[in-house]
Amino acid sequence: MNPEIRELVHGNLAKVRHEMSESCIRSGRKVEDITLIAVSKTFSVDHILAAYEAGQRNFGESRLQEAIPKIEALPKDIIWHFIGKLQSNKIKKAAENFNIFHSVDNPRQLVEFLKVQGPKDILIEVNIAEEVQKSGIFLYPLDEFIQSIVLCNTVRLRGLMTIGPNLQNAEAMRPYFRKMRELGDKIGDDCWLSMGMSGDYSVAIEEGATHIRVGSVIFGSR
Numbered sequence: 001m002n003p004e005i006r007e008l009v010h011g012n013l014a015k016v017r018h019e020m021s022e023s024c025i026r027s028g029r030k031v032e033d034i035t036l037i038a039v040s041k042t043f044s045v046d047h048i049l050a051a052y053e054a055g056q057r058n059f060g061e062s063r064l065q066e067a068i069p070k071i072e073a074l075p076k077d078i079i080w081h082f083i084g085k086l087q088s089n090k091i092k093k094a095a096e097n098f099n100i101f102h103s104v105d106n107p108r109q110l111v112e113f114l115k116v117q118g119p120k121d122i123l124i125e126v127n128i129a130e131e132v133q134k135s136g137i138f139l140y141p142l143d144e145f146i147q148s149i150v151l152c153n154t155v156r157l158r159g160l161m162t163i164g165p166n167l168q169n170a171e172a173m174r175p176y177f178r179k180m181r182e183l184g185d186k187i188g189d190d191c192w193l194s195m196g197m198s199g200d201y202s203v204a205i206e207e208g209a210t211h212i213r214v215g216s217v218i219f220g221s222r
Contacts, residue, residue: 001046009050012218023205039215042222071097088112102161102194105137110152118154123161128176159192170200177207
C-alpha cells in the first residue's frame with residue numbers, strides 16, 4: 001500500500017472521528033450511536049484498505065459496476081451501503097453484494113426486491129427540499145409508500161435518507177435535517193436517519209443523524 005495514502009486516510013479519519021465526538025458532546029448524544037459510512041466511490045482498493053486498517057468497517061458505493069470488484073477483493077466483514085441512484089434492473093445483482101440500501105424511492109424497486117432473497121435493510125430516500133431535478137420521494141406520498149414497504153416481505157424498513165439541497169453554508173441545512181428528524185420520529189424511536197455529508201455532517205449529527213456519509217474529507221478530492 002502507498003504510504004502516502006495510508007497517512008492521508010488515517011489522519012483524516014482521526015479528524016472526522018474527533019469532530020463526530022465534538023458534535024455529540026454539543027448535542028448530548030453518544031458517538032457510538034452514530035455510524036460513519038466512508039464513501040469510497042471512485043477511490044481505490046488501497047484507499048479502502050487504509051481506512052479498514054484504521055478500524056473503519058462501513059463503506060458506501062453508488063455505482064454497481066465499480067463496486068463489485070472492490071467488494072470481491074476486500075475483507076468480508078465490511079458492511080457495504082448502496083447510496084446511489086438504485087436502478088430497478090440492477091437490484092437483483094446489487095442485493096447479492098450490498099447489505100444496506102439507502103436510496104429506495106419508488107414502487108418499481110419494491111417489485112424487484114420481491115424477487116431477491118431477503119430481508120434486505122432499506123432506507124427511503126426523501127427529497128426533503130422537494131427539488132424536481134433530484135431523486136427521492138416527496139413528502140405527500142411518503143406515508144403511502146411506507147405502507148407498501150410493509151407489504152414487501154423481502155425488505156426491512158430501517159429508516160430515512162436524504163441528500164438535501166446543495167447549500168454552501170452548513171448551518172442552512174439545519175432546518176432540513178430537523179424536518180427529517182421529525183419524519184423519523186413518526187416512524188419510531190429506532191428509525192435510522194442517513195443524512196449529512198462531508199460539508200455538513202456535524203450539523204446533521206446535532207440534528208439527529210444516525211448515519212453520516214463522508215467521502216472527500218476522508219479520502220481526499222476526487
